[in-house]
Amino acid sequence: MTRKMTRNQFLKTAIGLCLIKSYKPRHIETVLGAMRVQKMGLTLIHEHCLVDFIGADAIRYDRWDKAEVVDKVLPFLLEAKSKGIETLMDCTPAFLGRDVHVLKMLSEKSGINILTNTGYYGAVDYKYLPSWVYTDTVDQLAARWIDEANHGIEGTAIKPGFIKISVNGNKLSDIERKLIQTAGITHRETGLTICSHTGPAVAALDQLQELKSLKVNPNAFIWTHAQNELNKTYYTQIAKMGAWVSLDGMGWGGLENYVQWLDLLKANDCLHRVLISHDAGWYDPAKAQGGTLKGYTDIIDKTIPLLIQKGFKSRHIDQLLIKNPAEAFAIHTRIHA
Numbered sequence: 001m002t003r004k005m006t007r008n009q010f011l012k013t014a015i016g017l018c019l020i021k022s023y024k025p026r027h028i029e030t031v032l033g034a035m036r037v038q039k040m041g042l043t044l045i046h047e048h049c050l051v052d053f054i055g056a057d058a059i060r061y062d063r064w065d066k067a068e069v070v071d072k073v074l075p076f077l078l079e080a081k082s083k084g085i086e087t088l089m090d091c092t093p094a095f096l097g098r099d100v101h102v103l104k105m106l107s108e109k110s111g112i113n114i115l116t117n118t119g120y121y122g123a124v125d126y127k128y129l130p131s132w133v134y135t136d137t138v139d140q141l142a143a144r145w146i147d148e149a150n151h152g153i154e155g156t157a158i159k160p161g162f163i164k165i166s167v168n169g170n171k172l173s174d175i176e177r178k179l180i181q182t183a184g185i186t187h188r189e190t191g192l193t194i195c196s197h198t199g200p201a202v203a204a205l206d207q208l209q210e211l212k213s214l215k216v217n218p219n220a221f222i223w224t225h226a227q228n229e230l231n232k233t234y235y236t237q238i239a240k241m242g243a244w245v246s247l248d249g250m251g252w253g254g255l256e257n258y259v260q261w262l263d264l265l266k267a268n269d270c271l272h273r274v275l276i277s278h279d280a281g282w283y284d285p286a287k288a289q290g291g292t293l294k295g296y297t298d299i300i301d302k303t304i305p306l307l308i309q310k311g312f313k314s315r316h317i318d319q320l321l322i323k324n325p326a327e328a329f330a331i332h333t334r335i336h337a
Contacts, residue, residue: 025037025038026326026330026331026332027330027331028040028087028113028115028161028329028330028331029115029149029159029160029161029331030087030107030113030114030115030161031100031103031104031107031114031115031116031158032104032107032108032113032114033157035113037326037327037329037330038326039086039113040086040087040113040322040325040326040329041084041085041086041087041322042084042085042086042087042321042322043085043086043087043088043089043321043322043325043326043329044080044085044087044088044089044277044278044296044299045089045222045246045248045275045276045277045325045328045329046089046091046195046224046246046248046275046277046278046279047088047089047090047091047277047278047279047280047281047296048090048091048092048279048280048281048282049069049073049077049090049092049102049103049106049114049281049282049283050064050069050073050092050097050099050102050281050282050283050284050285051092051096051097051281051282051283051284052064052096052097052284052285052286053096053284053286054285054286055095055127055128056095056127056128056129056130056131057131059095059096059097061099063285064097064099064283064285064290066099066101066102066105068283068289068290069099069102069283069290070102070105070106070109072283072289072290072293073106073281073282073283073293074106074109074110076281076293076295076296077106077109077110077112077296078110079295079296079297080112080295080296080297080300081110081111081112083297083300083301084300085112085296085297085300086112086113087112087113087114087115087325088112088113088114088115088296089114089115089117089161089162089195089277089329090103090114090115090116090117091117091164091195091197091224091279092116092117092282093117093119093120093121093128093164093165093166094118094119094120094121094130095120095121095128095129095130096121096128097282097285098116098117098153100116100153100154100156100158101156103116103158104158115160115161115162115329116153116158116160116161117160117161117162117163117164117195118145118148118149118153118160118162118163118164118186118192119145119160119163119164119165119179119182119183119186120133120141120165120179121164121165121166121197122165122166122167122168122175122176122179123166123167123168123169123197124168125168126175129175133175133178133179134175138178138181138182138185139185141178141182142182142185142186142189145160145163145182145183145186145190146185146186146189146190148160149186149189149190149192150190160192161192161329161331162192162193162194162195162329163183163186163187163192163193163194163195164195164196164197165179165180165182165183165194165195165196165197166179166196166197166198166224167179167180167196167197167198167203167207168203169198169199169200169203169228170200170202170203171202171203171206172203172206172207172210176203177210180194180196180207180210180211181210181214183196183211184210184211184214184216185214187216187220187333187334188214188215188216188333188335190331190333191331191332191333191334192331193220193221193222193328193329193331194211194216194220194221194222195222195224195246196221196222196223196224197224197225198223198224198225198226199225199226199228199229200228200229201223201226201229201231201234201237201238204221204223204226204229204234204238204243205238207221208221208238208241208243211336212336215335215336216334216335216336217242217334217335217336218238218241218242218243218336219242219243219244219328219334220333220334221243221244222243222244222246222275222328223238223243223244223245223246224246224248225246225248225249225279226238226245226246226247226248227247227248227249227257227258227261228249232261232264235261235264235265235268235270236264236265236268236270239265239268239270239273239274240270240273242273243273244273244274244275244324244328245265245270245273245274245275246274246275246276246277247261247262247274247275247276248275248276248277248278248279249278249279250276250277250278250279250298250299250303251278251279251280251294251295251296251298252278252279252280252294255298255302255303255306256306258276258303259303259306259307259310262274262276262307262310262312262320263310263311263312266312266316271316271319271320272319272323272324273324274320274324275320275324275325275328276299276303276320276321277299278294278296278298278299280293280294280295280296280298281293281294281296282294299321304317
């Protein structure tokens, strides 16, 4: 004889089923489609495959040969893959050389998961901003970025995996406030993380204040190029606010300094808010055969051995290269209480 379920048992079962149905595993958006964060593996959060510095008013896709770019960049990605790198964020924004067709080919050929971005680059005195940034409202700009997130970039099915903006590094101008406000609105609508090329802490704190006014949690914000801040005490302050501190210039030397800064963050129990990368690459259309590229393996080949000498354990390395990127780039809306 079947025993009847009590009311409390029924309610517990019903609630459990509802939770199962409503739970959605966190994911990222790669140039080949959505992927669960558990599959990211060792991740480089700030690299470049192609960058064109000519400016927003002159950039065109016919300035580079896609096949040539792929041939030039692919060996460097394959080298990174051979060292265990599985995922790479390409941080080249629109109007600075973002080419999702190239990134898709590179991902398919290398086997590395590659993420691209939406957003606009405000540094270098606005050289890379399209004209409509000055005339569109914040809501109109956000609608452009949200459309890319929802429907794909430039008529493709390729969606951005994060938001990339930049500021000039001082107190924010009106245009720079417009960019961070647009990023905040876009995050609230899409759940995409905001990576802001910033540098000095004063600009990072200003941006966090703007996001707070939009009720966006600090953990949706990555303080990019934090290594350029001279006062390293800001690292702990901003990390403890919940934002991500990105030390991402390891492709350009000074690794002993990076190790010292990481050790400081570890000592202050902030390693769980830190991201590292090279800011390396890249094919430059203005140079013959794209110029000389920097590879994506210095962290594996040089930085990790230095960290181990400093007393870092495997769990600390995993924190920096696996756990933190998965947490930072997982797509979900983060609202400030």
